[in-house]
Amino acid sequence: xxxxxxxxxxxxxxxxxxxxxxxxxxxxxxxxxxxxxxxxxxxxxxxxxxxxxxxxxxxxxxxxxxxxxxxxxxxxxxxxxxxxxxxxxxxxxxxxxxxxxxxxxxxxxxxxxxxxxxxxxxxxxxxxxxxxxxxxx
Numbered sequence: 650x651x652x653x654x655x656x657x658x659x660x661x662x663x664x665x666x667x668x669x670x671x672x673x674x675x676x677x678x679x680x681x682x683x684x685x686x687x688x689x690x691x692x693x694x695x696x697x698x699x700x701x702x703x704x705x706x707x708x709x710x711x712x713x714x715x716x717x718x719x720x721x722x723x724x725x726x727x728x729x730x731x732x733x734x735x736x737x738x739x740x741x742x743x744x745x746x747x748x749x750x751x752x753x754x755x756x757x758x759x760x761x762x763x764x765x766x767x768x769x770x771x772x773x774x775x776x777x778x779x780x781x782x783x784x785x786x
Contacts, residue, residue: 656703663689665700690758694751697758713770719742721773740772 691697698705714756718741725737747756747766756762 650734654703654705656701656706659701662691662697662700662780680741693753694755694757697755714744717770719775724773724776737773740769744769744773761762 660735677733691700695707695710698710702710711758721737721744722742725734727728728734728737747769750756757766
């Protein structure tokens, strides 16, 4: 990769891919049969983030996911009502499913999935659960 720290910028995976594809084909490899399809996304979300945003962007994406999971776990441990615990477990399970889906696809490039991801992260990070005898307002 030519720019491993900062990457090439959001939305640049497709155009940059063709530059690398041309370099590979110029070396005389036998990959010509299947290399001419339209490529806009990597085969998984994390490779796409690393390719477009570099190591710094990949670090912050992983940090955000880890922070949301940690906050969800912290709120789950501190919650004292069963319905709050059930909702937090459901949110954490949904985030886990999105992360697994991101290993094989690019769900964060699909608007409804991206909106759902932001909503789930907000539910996990937010301190809305009744904690230590406090009542929600």
